[in-house]
Each structure stands twice: as structure tokens, then as C-alpha cells.
Amino acid sequence: MEKVVRHRGWQWLVGVWCMLAGHMACAQARTELLHRAQENLTRVIVHDIFSPPVASRIYLYANAAAYETLVLGDSRYVSLHNQANMFPKIDQPAAASHINYELAALYAFLRTGGKLVFSEPMLKDSSEHILAGVGEVDEVIYQNSLRLGEMVSDSILAWSSRDNYAATRKKRRYAYSKEKGKWTPTPPGYIDAVEPYWSQIRPVALDSAAQFKPVPPPAFNTDAASDFMKEVKEVYDVTRKLSKEEILIASFWDCNPFYLNTQGHLNFATKKLSPGGHWMSIAGQATQRAGKSWIETSKVYLLTSIALFDGFISCWDEKYRSQMIRPETVINAYMDEKWRPLLQTPPFPEYTSGHSVISTAAALVLERELGEGFVFDDRTEMPYGLPMRRFASFTAAAEEAAISRLYGGIHYRSAIVNGQKQGRGIGNQVIQKIRLNAGIGK
CATH class of the missing domain: 1.10.606.20 (Vanadium-containing Chloroperoxidase; domain 2)
Incomplete structure (x- = not known):
């Protein structure tokens, strides 16, 4: 994923809003990016015609990836580890001060969701536009953030691989009573x-x-x-x-x-x-x-x-x-x-x-x-x-x-x-x- 270094269109307006209203308003404005990511995942789920149970599985793991990334940078909240069944321990990153956790969470969400749908390219097409909404990010922080998002995504995908879903794909056809x-x-x-x-x-x-x-x-x-x-x-x-x-x-x-x-x-x-x-x-x-x-x-x-x-x-x-x-x-x-x-x-x-x-x-x-x-x-x-x-x-x-x-x-x-x-x-x-x-x- 390439680094985005300039604001365009509505992204420029968000940048101006940040300067005028301060950091809190900026963070709240950019929360829209998480909603956009969710909407785009839903769009792909609808396109791929996943059944209701399978759709719920995709939502779960994508959102677990986003949350578990954000929680690494916020001590007010705790992980699913020791709470959710068989949930892995996800360690703090080594360079915590050089990470944009919002960017990392978006990447973790989109990457995880992409691995669970059929039309991954369709989700990737929208991912770059969503990540660009974060705005200008230092190159070191940008790369660190993506690496963190990938690491958390890998942990969540490993957790998902042990939920017995793959085994149910191999079951015999249902016999009607x-x-x-x-x-x-x-x-x-x-x-x-x-x-x-x-x-x-x-x-x-x-x-x-x-x-x-x-x-x-x-x-x-x-x-x-x-x-x-x-x-x-x-x-x-x-x-x-x-x-x-x-x-x-x-x-x-x-x-x-x-x-x-x-x-x-x-x-x-x-x-x-x-x-x-x-x-x-x-x-x-x-x-x-x-x-x-x-x-x-x-x-x-x-x-x-x-x-x-x-x-x-x-x-x-x-x-x-x-x-x-x-x-x-x-x-x-x-x-x-x-x-x-x-x-x-x-x-x-x-x-x-x-x-x-x-x-x-x-x-x-x-x-x-x-x-x-x-x-x-x-x-x-x-x-x-x-x-x-x-x-x-x-x-x-x-x-x-x-x-x-x-x-x-x-x-x-x-x-x-x-x-x-x-x-x-x-x-x-x-x-x-x-x-x-x-x-x-x-």
C-alpha cells in the first residue's frame, strides 16, 4: 500500500476542520473512515451473497481486528484475550510512539475482511481511498502502522482458522428427514x-x-x-x-x-x-x-x-x-x-x-x-x-x-x-x- 501525502477534495476540508476545531474534532471527523470501511465490507458481503450466519462471521473477525489494534494504543480498554473463547494474546508493538493506531486499525479491518470474502479485489479497490482519508502521515509512522495492522490481522485470521468453519465446509450434504x-x-x-x-x-x-x-x-x-x-x-x-x-x-x-x-x-x-x-x-x-x-x-x-x-x-x-x-x-x-x-x-x-x-x-x-x-x-x-x-x-x-x-x-x-x-x-x-x-x- 503506497503512502498518501496530500489532501484532496473532502480530505482537504477535514484537514482544515482539524486546524480550526482542534484534535478532538479531527479525530471525530475521521471516525467516518471506520464507518466507510464497514459500509464497503457490507457492500462486498451483499455482492458475494453470503448467508446470514457466514456474513456474521465476516463482521466478527474484521471488527475484532480493528478493535484489537486500537486497544494496543489505549489503556482505557482491554483485549478480548482471556474473555473470548480461545482468543490469542496480541503483544504491544515495539515502536508504540511511532504508530498511527487509527490507520493501523483501518488496515487491519480491511485486510481481515478481504481475506474472508470472495471478491477481495473489490474491497481492495475501496481500501486505498479509505486509508487516504487519514491524511498526510510520516513515512516511518505509515509503514509501522501498516505492519501493526498486518500483525493484528494475522493473529485474528489465525484465531478464525480454529473456529471449525473449514471443517463444516467438508461435511456431507444435509439429509432431509x-x-x-x-x-x-x-x-x-x-x-x-x-x-x-x-x-x-x-x-x-x-x-x-x-x-x-x-x-x-x-x-x-x-x-x-x-x-x-x-x-x-x-x-x-x-x-x-x-x-x-x-x-x-x-x-x-x-x-x-x-x-x-x-x-x-x-x-x-x-x-x-x-x-x-x-x-x-x-x-x-x-x-x-x-x-x-x-x-x-x-x-x-x-x-x-x-x-x-x-x-x-x-x-x-x-x-x-x-x-x-x-x-x-x-x-x-x-x-x-x-x-x-x-x-x-x-x-x-x-x-x-x-x-x-x-x-x-x-x-x-x-x-x-x-x-x-x-x-x-x-x-x-x-x-x-x-x-x-x-x-x-x-x-x-x-x-x-x-x-x-x-x-x-x-x-x-x-x-x-x-x-x-x-x-x-x-x-x-x-x-x-x-x-x-x-x-x-x-
Whole structure:
């Protein structure tokens, strides 16, 4: 990576702002670079069509690399070492006074993220512009910073290589159960099961994938008076009389990274954010609104990514344990063969609701960091043609994300309610186990 020695365009304006407003304003202005790096990583994740669980893994390791670089230069915060499962010890650099930690953190983030996506060149193209935003840097400091970023990135990538992800790539193809009431692929693509072995991935804060195992779902029973069919009928009834607001809510939280369009014999995908990508976007918007510093912003991003990552591991553990059949399959077979859900049914078992789990977990972490009554505008879906939504709290957003799955016709009530309970357990576990402020005991 070549050294950048002059300001251009908006970079020149940032330099002027620094001179006029002082160092604090300068640092806060340049925090935008970390948000840009996050947005560009999300753009590549969407482009490469990573599944929600895999996307959460990319966010985790990229943000761990940024945070662990910054913490080396800030004694107010502590490493994930001795807190996160199997996290390595990362030593202080020898020439600490000759390092720009912000530059190093950006490089560590972008380098780590680049190693985990398919389209690494696409991320590299944007990396040089982001690093240039740091402005003029002494040659020695510039090279020291990049070396530090590379060293931390290597440590994080080594940690990631031991999370069992590679082993799950070699597993046999998922075998569907022939038992009644068990999940089978759904229209229109009848796509194979997504990440059936994700429960074998090493979590960060959880003791195991099953630590917050939910109660079992209602037993499959086609008797109209059964608890199961009552839930099926609720989905059917709710989706047939949706208000405009409910349709908007379902669409806003759809977060389907691979929406399959079908026109005759032609099939093509519409690429969108994953659920985790939506919550990483919320974390970014909230920290910007709160005016958080570099290390504080990185901390929030990291904790949010941990909640998402562990949330998907816990949720997927239950999905492939219970293998619950989707509403679309039941309604078409026993109630109305022409019924279709508002949202496209995802290619994995129904119980529990992934969005309910990860949204609740992420909201708890964000409330811990930014406050329970934090009001924010969520512009995440505007690039996809949907309007901004304002929320009175992170919990309010999480609750809306959860109920959106009923409106969308892809989840039963119990998957939502028990998914929220599961998410609360995960969020609280992250809060209790991962303490990143120095001097705060466990």
C-alpha cells in the first residue's frame, strides 16, 4: 500500500476542520473512515451473497481486528484475550510512539475482511481511498502502522482458522428427514438447507451452541384444535388482512440476501442485506449520532458483531435440532394450496426465528453501550427503495423486526416469542462475559 501525502477534495476540508476545531474534532471527523470501511465490507458481503450466519462471521473477525489494534494504543480498554473463547494474546508493538493506531486499525479491518470474502479485489479497490482519508502521515509512522495492522490481522485470521468453519465446509450434504412435520425446501427455488452444521462453529461468549436452548416448538399436529394448527391458522389469517404499515414493516426487515426472482424459465437473484448487516448498519448510524470516538465506535461494532455471531450459532443449533416445517408448506398442504407468504420463505428450518434471536441480542448490547432510550433513525433500507424508520429504542426496533416475521408469513408465533427469549439470554451473556473497559470486573 503506497503512502498518501496530500489532501484532496473532502480530505482537504477535514484537514482544515482539524486546524480550526482542534484534535478532538479531527479525530471525530475521521471516525467516518471506520464507518466507510464497514459500509464497503457490507457492500462486498451483499455482492458475494453470503448467508446470514457466514456474513456474521465476516463482521466478527474484521471488527475484532480493528478493535484489537486500537486497544494496543489505549489503556482505557482491554483485549478480548482471556474473555473470548480461545482468543490469542496480541503483544504491544515495539515502536508504540511511532504508530498511527487509527490507520493501523483501518488496515487491519480491511485486510481481515478481504481475506474472508470472495471478491477481495473489490474491497481492495475501496481500501486505498479509505486509508487516504487519514491524511498526510510520516513515512516511518505509515509503514509501522501498516505492519501493526498486518500483525493484528494475522493473529485474528489465525484465531478464525480454529473456529471449525473449514471443517463444516467438508461435511456431507444435509439429509432431509422424512418424518411428518419436518422441514423441507420451499418455493420458488427449493434451495438446499443453508448451513446445517453451523452449530459446530466455535462461539465467542457462549459456553456452547446449546447454552440457551429454547423450549421445543409445538408438536406437529394437523388437528384444527391442536396448538400447532392454531399457530398455523394465525399466520394464515394475519397475512390475509395486512395493513399498509404491516406490509412496510415486513419489507423493511426482510433482509433476504438472496431473493429469487422467477419469470418463466428465467431465475435471477436480487441481492440485499442480511439481518446481521442491518444491525451492523444500525450500530454505525447510532454511534455516528452519539458522536462516539474511534475506540468507542470500534467497541460498539465489535460487541454487536459478537452478539450476532453467537446468536446465529445458538439459533441454528435449534433450527436443525427441531427441523420445524415452514408455514408455507403446511398451509399449502392442509389449508390453501394457492396461499403464498408476503416474504420469500428462507431455505432453512423454521424454529426459532433468526431475526428474533439476533435482533434481541444485538439490541441488548446496543442499549448497554448507548442507552435504553436511545432514539434513532434507521436509513438502512433506503438504498433498496424503502423509507427511513424512526425508533424510540433499540428494543423497539428489535420487537418490530421480530413481529415482521409473522407479517411476512414465514414464522409462527412461538418461534418469534421463544426466539426473543433466546436472544435475551445471548445478549446478556455477551454483556456479562465480554468486558472491554479497563478496571471493570467480571
